[in-house]
Amino acid sequence: MKPIHNIDDVIAVLQDIIDTSIQEKSPLGYFAALYQKVTIKVKEGIQNGVFEDGPRMEKLDIIFAKRYIDAYYDFSQNKTVTSSWLKAFMLSKKFWPIVLQHLLIGMNAHINLDLGIAAAQVSEGQPIENLKNDFDKINEILSSLVTDVENDLATIWPFLRKILKFTRKVDNFLVDFSMEIARDGAWNFAVHLANTSPSDLDKVIQKRDKKVADIASLISNPGLIANVTFGIIRLGERGTVPQKIKDLMH
Template sequence: MKPLHTIDEVLQALQQIIDTSIKNKDPLGYFAVLYYKVTQKVKEGIQQEFFEDNPRMEQLDVIFASRYIDAYYAYQSNQPTTASWQYAFSLATQFWPTVFQHLLIGMNAHINLDLGIAAAEVSKGGDISSLKTDFERINQILSDLVYDVEEDLSKIWPTLKKILTLTKDVDNFLVDFSMKLARDGAWKFAETLFATAEDQKVNVINQRDIKIAKKAKIITEPGFIANFIMKIIRLGELGSVPQKIEDLKE
């Protein structure tokens, strides 16, 4: 995969992953669709000058997205990638994970590991504190889209809304797990990485990666009751993998 330089190139690369996933009936396309929507929102924000430093936000978006896209192609080529992404991608070969779990596990790897790395990298040679406001605005975009996704998932399983209402604590737990770590952990990690000596950065990233990969099990193994509910949801999901991807695109 050639290096990406603009947000439009990111969108093109994500569309390629989506198209390939539809063709191959690959559940990895679920997260790619969500991420495409996120990137579109960020692009709109940049065009509307929503951020304090819009050119920097495009640069951040490209660095951020490249980590996911590079990890995707590394996995497809049987090349090593981070433990967090390896765990997320491995779910594509399993039957039981719901679409919602596929999305959350991708968010876990990307937000809780990659976002901090991207923030530290885009701040090189400057002051990372100047990025804080725009970083929080990115997190707000990500958080808002989680709830939009629930609407899309209701197309895949029409009774999902009712189940999520009855099990509000389970739903909120899974959403808050990813978003809370994004708010409370990703920025702290970015600051830590930014202040770390260059020859120690790989070690710091590896330690964070191991931690995030372990926490991913909260999503795939949320406890007996939540797991039972997820199995019911999985059995009730409508359509093939390509159809589900198309539903998420709308």
């Protein structure tokens, strides 16, 4: 893995993961493609002065991204990863999960676990409240992705919108999940970590990881009606895994 010193390095390493996934026809490339788009948006935000503290936001982005990137490479080398990421990565071994499930399960691990940890780390030595406005801005970018993803995937699933309208249960599942992300869970977790003594940090993170891994189980197995619907969508998905990864990059 290339060393990561700035946001451009993050974008380059994500490209390596995307290229490897295309070569190996691995669904792990779906989340990497989406995440590269987010990182480019954050970079543009820093350049355009959207954030109160651009250099701090770049530092946060690097710490945040490295949690995913390290987990990806650890998993590929059979090393231990968090339960949340393990559930996300293991989904890539199965045929039936649809692209959206792969994306949501990755977003779940990264936002609901990693974002709070990264926010607490970047705020070390400073009151974490100073980060709140910029944290909300990055969370807006992440939360808006659920809608962006649905739009992107229209190319992969020609009947996506019709199916979502027809099966309100699945639609509710997606809405509920996006609301989970949009809520203040990640921020509350960051504040909790910032106020936790160093000796208790691992215990608090493990407890959170277990909770986030439980949400991952709901994404991978959302119930009979959703599973049947997702099965229909899966059979209707257009293109090979590499083509779908490229569709997500546009």
